[in-house]
Amino acid sequence: MILVAQKHIDRIRELVHNYSGIILERVTSRNVDKKIQNQMKNFGVNRADDYIIILEGFEHNSKAMDDLIAELTVSESYFFRNPIQFEYILETLLPELYKRNGSSMPIRVWSAGCSRGEEAYSLAMTMRCFQRQHPDVRFTINAGDINAKNLAAAREAVYGKRSLREKLTAFEERFGFELGERNEKGDCTVSDTLKEMVTLQKLNLKNIRGLNCLAGSDIIFCRNVLIYFDEHLRAQLAEKFYQCLNPGGVVFLGESECFSGTSDYFELVNYKKTYAYRKHNGSR
Numbered sequence: 551m552i553l554v555a556q557k558h559i560d561r562i563r564e565l566v567h568n569y570s571g572i573i574l575e576r577v578t579s580r581n582v583d584k585k586i587q588n589q590m591k592n593f594g595v596n597r598a599d600d601y602i603i604i605l606e607g608f609e610h611n612s613k614a615m616d617d618l619i620a621e622l623t624v625s626e627s628y629f630f631r632n633p634i635q636f637e638y639i640l641e642t643l644l645p646e647l648y649k650r651n652g653s654s655m656p657i658r659v660w661s662a663g664c665s666r667g668e669e670a671y672s673l674a675m676t677m678r679c680f681q682r683q684h685p686d687v688r689f690t691i692n693a694g695d696i697n698a699k700n701l702a703a704a705r706e707a708v709y710g711k712r713s714l715r716e717k718l719t720a721f722e723e724r725f726g727f728e729l730g731e732r733n734e735k736g737d738c739t740v741s742d743t744l745k746e747m748v749t750l751q752k753l754n755l756k757n758i759r760g761l762n763c764l765a766g767s768d769i770i771f772c773r774n775v776l777i778y779f780d781e782h783l784r785a786q787l788a789e790k791f792y793q794c795l796n797p798g799g800v801v802f803l804g805e806s807e808c809f810s811g812t813s814d815y816f817e818l819v820n821y822k823k824t825y826a827y828r829k830h831n832g833s834r
C-alpha cells in the first residue's frame with residue numbers, strides 16, 4: 551500500500567507550482583492523493599519521498615512532471631467556445647488586419663493553452679472562412695500546451711460529443727463549412743486541410759522567456775488558463791503578451807478572466823462580450 555502523507559502532497563503542490571504556475575487547488579480538489587499514487591505506480595515507485603526526488607529533477611526529466619500535470623488537471627474544451635470571439639475575429643479583426651498586411655505578411659495566430667486542439671482548429675476554420683473571400687490572405691496558426699497527452703490528442707484530431715457541441719454545428723451550418731468527417735458514432739476526424747494549418751508544440755506559460763515564440767502575433771488566445779495561476783504570473787503574462795503582439799493585435803481570455811491594471815497599454819475590445827484586450831495601434 552502506497553502512503554502519501556500531507557507533507558508529501560504539500561511538497562508536490564509546491565513543485566507543480568514552480569514548474570507550471572498551476573495552483574493545485576484551482577484545478578483539482580478531489581482525490582489528489584489517489585492521483586499521485588497512480589503516478590507513483592506508473593513510475594514503479596513505492597515511497598513518496600522517492601517520487602518527490604524524481605519530480606525535483608524535473609528540469610532533466612520533465613516526463614514525470616508532465617504526466618503528473620496531465621493526471622491532476624482537467625482540460626475541458628470544445629469547438630467555438632465563446633462564439634462571440636470568433637464572430638468578432640471574422641467580421642471585424644481579420645478585415646482590419648488584412649487591410650494592413652495585404653497578402654505580403656501572414657496574419658499570425660497563437661492558441662496558448664490549447665488543450666486537445668479544439669480552440670486551434672476552431673481558429674483554423676475561422677481563417678478558412680475568411681480566405682474564401684480573400685484567397686490571397688496568409689495565416690500561421692501555432693498552438694501549444696504544457697500537457698503532452700493533450701498535444702498528442704490534438705495531433706490525432708479525433709473528437710467526440712463533449713468537444714463537438716451545438717456551437718460547432720451553428721458555425722458549420724452558417725458558413726457551409728465542415729470540420730471533417732463524422733463516423734456512425736458521431737465522432738469527427740478533422741480534415742487534413744485544417745490539420746495542416748496548425749503547428750502544435752509544447753508550451754509552458756510559466757517559462758516567460760520561452761514565450762518569445764509568440765513574438766509577432768496578431769491574435770493570441772489564452773483562454774481558461776489564467777484561472778490556474780496567481781496574480782504575479784498573470785501580470786507577467788499580460789506584459790509578455792503585450793510585447794509579443796503586433797500593434798493592433800488582440801489577446802483573448804476566458805469569460806472569468808481579466809488583466810487588471812493594463813489600461814495604459816491595452817484597450818478593452820468593445821464588441822459584445824469578447825473578453826479581449828487590444829494593443830494600442832500606435833504602440834511598439
Ligand SMILES: C[S@@+](CC[C@H](N)C(=O)[O-])C[C@H]1O[C@@H](n2cnc3c(N)ncnc32)[C@H](O)[C@@H]1O
Pocket residue numbers: 570571572623624625626627628631662663664665666669694695696697700753754755756772773774775778804
Ligand atoms: C481548461 S483548458 C482550456 C483550453 C482552451 N484554451 C479553452 O479555453 O477551451 C486549460 C489548458 O491549459 C493548459 N495549461 C495549464 N497550465 C499551463 C502552462 N503552464 N502552460 C501551458 N498550458 C497550460 C492545460 O494543460 C489545459 O489544456
